[in-house]
Amino acid sequence: MIKLPLDFMNRMQELLGNEYDQFIESYNRQQTHGLRVNLLKCDVKDFLSISPFSLTPIPWCDEGYYYNEEDKPGKHPYHAAGLYYIQEPSAMVVAKILEPKPYEKVLDLSAAPGGKSTHIASLMGNTGLLVANEIHPTRVKALAENLERFGARNAVITNESPNKLAKVFPEFFDRIIVDAPCSGEGMFRKNPTAIEDWSIENVKYCAIRQLEILDEAQKMLKPGGVLVYSTCTFAPEENEGTIANFLNKYPMFEVEQVTTQLNSLLDEGQPKWIGHSEDSPLKKTIRLWPHHFQGEGHFVAKLRKKEGIATSKIKLMKFKPLAEAVEYYQKFANEYLEDIPSGHFHSFSEHLYLVPDQLPDLRGIKIVRLGWHLGELKKKRFEPSHALAMGLTNDQVKQYYDLDVKQATKYLRGEAIQSDTSQTGWSLITIGKYPLGWGKISNGQIKNHYPKGLRWK
Ligand SMILES: C[S@@+](CC[C@H](N)C(=O)[O-])C[C@H]1O[C@@H](n2cnc3c(N)ncnc32)[C@H](O)[C@@H]1O
Numbered sequence: 391m392i393k394l395p396l397d398f399m400n401r402m403q404e405l406l407g408n409e410y411d412q413f414i415e416s417y418n419r420q421q422t423h424g425l426r427v428n429l430l431k432c433d434v435k436d437f438l439s440i441s442p443f444s445l446t447p448i449p450w451c452d453e454g455y456y457y458n459e460e461d462k463p464g465k466h467p468y469h470a471a472g473l474y475y476i477q478e479p480s481a482m483v484v485a486k487i488l489e490p491k492p493y494e495k496v497l498d499l500s501a502a503p504g505g506k507s508t509h510i511a512s513l514m515g516n517t518g519l520l521v522a523n524e525i526h527p528t529r530v531k532a533l534a535e536n537l538e539r540f541g542a543r544n545a546v547i548t549n550e551s552p553n554k555l556a557k558v559f560p561e562f563f564d565r566i567i568v569d570a571p572c573s574g575e576g577m578f579r580k581n582p583t584a585i586e587d588w589s590i591e592n593v594k595y596c597a598i599r600q601l602e603i604l605d606e607a608q609k610m611l612k613p614g615g616v617l618v619y620s621t622c623t624f625a626p627e628e629n630e631g632t633i634a635n636f637l638n639k640y641p642m643f644e645v646e647q648v649t650t651q652l653n654s655l656l657d658e659g660q661p662k663w664i665g666h667s668e669d670s671p672l673k674k675t676i677r678l679w680p681h682h683f684q685g686e687g688h689f690v691a692k693l694r695k696k697e698g699i700a701t702s703k704i705k706l707m708k709f710k711p712l713a714e715a716v717e718y719y720q721k722f723a724n725e726y727l728e729d730i731p732s733g734h735f736h737s738f739s740e741h742l743y744l745v746p747d748q749l750p751d752l753r754g755i756k757i758v759r760l761g762w763h764l765g766e767l768k769k770k771r772f773e774p775s776h777a778l779a780m781g782l783t784n785d786q787v788k789q790y791y792d793l794d795v796k797q798a799t800k801y802l803r804g805e806a807i808q809s810d811t812s813q814t815g816w817s818l819i820t821i822g823k824y825p826l827g828w829g830k831i832s833n834g835q836i837k838n839h840y841p842k843g844l845r846w847k
Contacts, residue, residue: 392417394578395588402624405663409681416681421579424479424685425463427453428472429512430541431783431824437473440822442466449655449683451482453512456684467798470844471824472539472780475508478580480678480685481622484569485509487648487676487692488618492517494564495748499552499607502529504536506569511542516781519746521563523548523555534758535844541781541825543731543762544746548755552606558750559610560702565618568607570600572621572628576687579680597627597635604636608643613698617643620690626663629689630672634664636693637671645671646692655683659691705751711735715742718772719764726774726816729786736760740767741775776841779818779825790818791829791836801826804845807836 394417403410425445427437434453438445443461448454456479457463464476490496490510495518501507502524511520522537522545524530530549537545548555573593574584604619611617619636621628637643648656659675666672678688716735719742723730734745738760745761752760763777784790791811793801798821801807807819811834819829819836828839 392578392582392585395585397590398575398588405624405626405660412681413679417579422479422684423457423459424448424454424477424482425457425474426451426477426482426509426512427455427474428508428540429453430516431471431473440468448479448482451479451486454479454482467795467802467821467826468824470539470798470802471821471826472541473824475505475536475540477505477509478577478686480576480688481505482509483678483688484567484618484620484690485513487690488565488567488616490514490565495519495521495562497521497523497559497563497566497607497610499523499555499566499568499603500525500570502526502533504533506567507533507545508536508540508542510567511537511540511545514544516541516543518544519748520545521548521559522546523550523552525549525551530758537759538763538777538780543744543781545759546746546749546752546757546761547759548752549758550756552603554755556606556609558752558755560704561610561612561700562702562704562750563610563615564612565616566607566611567618567620568600568603569620570596570603570628570632572596572600572623573625574622575624576622576680579686593623593625593627596623596625597632600628600632601635601639604632605639608636608640608695611695612700613695615695616646617693617695618690619693620688622686622688624677624687624689626660629677629691630659630661630666630675631664633672633675633691633693634666642696642698643693644696645674646694647674648676648690648692657682659689707736707745707749707751709734709736709745711742712737712740712767715740715767715772718767718770722765722772722774722816726788727782727786728788731762731764741765742767774816774828776827776839776844779827782818782825784818784820784823784825787818789813789815790820790825791831792820792822793826795821798826799846801829801838801840802846804838804840804842806838809836810834811836
């Protein structure tokens, strides 16, 4: 049994009353583990037909499955191919509640390491625009890696404070998710440091910070848009409390009833825990309890901004592609790609990106990725990026070289692949039909271009 903070246990006992014993008992149950299939790469049926893991469906997410810990899907080459994301099962409900639609503009304001962003990308089918922002400079790297592995082509990744972001995206997004930094009570079973860091003072501090983040988030939402707020804590101050303070400050928002395939398993919000009446709209927020189903604790509120007319002026981005980079990209694409991705090009020094439509002027914003990174101009030749490989399918390239699991493991370790292929030049290295990265072939030798920073030890 894990050792929980005494003040936390006393609080929970007071809140849960008769249910408290059941709640505490859930800490003795085995942790659950989930993976979520990447619909950008394959449909669930295709994935199940090749999956070597023993999987059980997660009831609230069609593409989510529990796996056995011994399966270690994070260490399988299919993970490196971006076929799935390892995610806490309860967390899979959040993007479902957000319901992003193709061609929309969506913001994930506190996105690292990318659980919700990869889910949103997967549901948007590489259309529209996903802005995935993370304030923390180290954590944003993991976010970029995860979205790249997923093959997301429509994601702009930024490393900013909500306040700075709000200045360039006024009334811009159709949907925003604030998966807020919180006291993490719901993750005590999985994350012992959350136990060490827990205190009542921290709960209060988190509640203040959450409202500050929401203050900025609401500015970026279009009239009629949807704002989803989520935490992985049980603390009423950070859940119903934060939402009550928000609604008080911004009466143009209302709580929307959540309808998902999870409905019968969902618990309602608890307005009475913050001194509100039982008929409060806060009852429409939802709580996920670890003693009611297989997963950790979560809270989600779906808010909608009233309809109206957006009055903010957006200055659109001026694309500045490096002409030579475009020229050499096109040469590369004619030689190696069946389907030549085109659209708005933009360059940062020699790097070429394919940028989603309708992007505002992002001057002053720290940009980590601006859409799909195609590659880099290097001394009169174009070197395709890893992101380009991960966003392609094997039928979009003129040549690919398929590996089995053993060879793929070698490739991911950065080792040379023995072959007697007659291919020459850039070849998409795949497992099944799913890309792992690039190889460059000459005289039957495949030079391994799997990025050094990602190589398996
Ligand atoms: C719960 S985590 C996000 C998890 C992520 N959405 C996912 O599904 O993988 C909260 C994030 O908020 C970030 N954060 C911390 N302080 C913040 C602030 N003041 N404004 C915005 N984000 C902040 C943290 O760095 C952290 O990555």
